[in-house]
Amino acid sequence: MTQRLIIRNGLFAQLQEGLAQTTIKGYMVVEQDRIVYIGETLPEVYEQGEVEYIDGKGLFFMPGLINTHGHAAMSLLRGYGDDMVLQSWLQEKMWPMEAKFTGNDVYWGTALSVIEMLKGGTTLFVDMYDHMDQVAKVSEESGIRAALMRGAIGLCSEDVQRMKLNEAVQFAKDWNGQANGRITTLLAPHAPYTCPPAFIEKFVEAAHELDLMLHTHMSETAAEVEQNVKEYGLRPVAHLEKLGLFSRPSFIAHGVHLNDEEIATLAKHNVGVSHNPGSNLKLASGVARVVDLQRAGVVVSLGTDGAASNNNLDMFEEMRLAALIHKGVSGDPTAVPAADAMRMATVNGARTLHMNDVGLLQVGMKADFIAVDIDQPHLYPHTDLVSHMVYSASAKDVQHVWVDGNQVVKNGECLTMDEERIKHEAEQCFRNLLER
């Protein structure tokens, strides 16, 4: 028997570039894990057999948000190191605490982030961390879609580097395609300033062998660019290009400090950029050249980074920041219009990850979508709902969430995770970390 869901009286976001309208009023039909119909009227054939109906009145349906860069377990360190620049934040606050993290800490920290993300409308998240089996386990149990990788910092002996590479490869092999295809794996040398060139080359080699994408932090701060030039005689883009990183499908996090030539190189190799405006502002790293990147043809998506540098995982806030700051820095009010910001948080995330069946409400796509409660004072009048999602809404307005055709959030409550238990365990983990 086909499991069919029909949403009627709904307003559905249409973000395909070049379309005249940004919403359709009417019906959406989902069968199993796919969208099979969207339109103003409902063909009779869909009403036959067993059907679950949802009344979409007062709801705005849009693709699930795609968070293309983060470290979920870092939610345990939210508020632990505020108001610092990247290098001292990492060296003085994050790394000493992370060195004490166990698998149990990563499990509960990740669960805390995943429930925040699901309740806030994120249906696919990218995660780079350690103890990745725990991250995969949370992803499998919660029903979220995930692109996961063991991040490797190479500031250690060659033996430890080898161990980290093996772990990264083993994790990628074990989990790729698991959870009914909801988990995808990648490889991730952490950054050019934490990974010696030979170590990065080994990741590139492994990515070729296993046919995996690569992801890394790059050009986040001016100091990092300067250090790269001093150490290797090249800016980070040329350095990573020389090491072959862009010979694989890849995307970088941040890309704040890029010159014109570097932007052209990223475009040439089809390297995506995960723009993390909240984290870049909080760590005082700067503002990425998003308009120039887009003009050059680079796919720009949005990420939150970890909750310790953001300090939440609200992708609505990232859309709003992206739409606002580039107007501010350019003096051009047309920079990053609302529909562009929403594309960055949805379909561009999918393109960044080379996934062609998520990110849009379109026939044939996976049923990863969310319903936002638009019957709220801050979302009236219903002039332009795409504009409202970017400039006025927040994670708190998300009412229902589906991933892979399964409802995971209903009336604002996560159906797949035990919120009270997660909050309790995460608090315990943090207290225990302080004492260890």
Ligand SMILES: CSC[C@H]1O[C@@H](n2cnc3c(O)ncnc32)[C@H](O)[C@@H]1O
């Ligand atoms: C090796 S796992 C990931 C590693 O990345 C660190 N991290 C978190 N946020 C950032 C950032 O903005 N730039 C660089 N590195 C970051 C995190 O603390 C983990 O150690």
Ligand SMILES: [Zn+2]
């Ligand atoms: Zn990061």
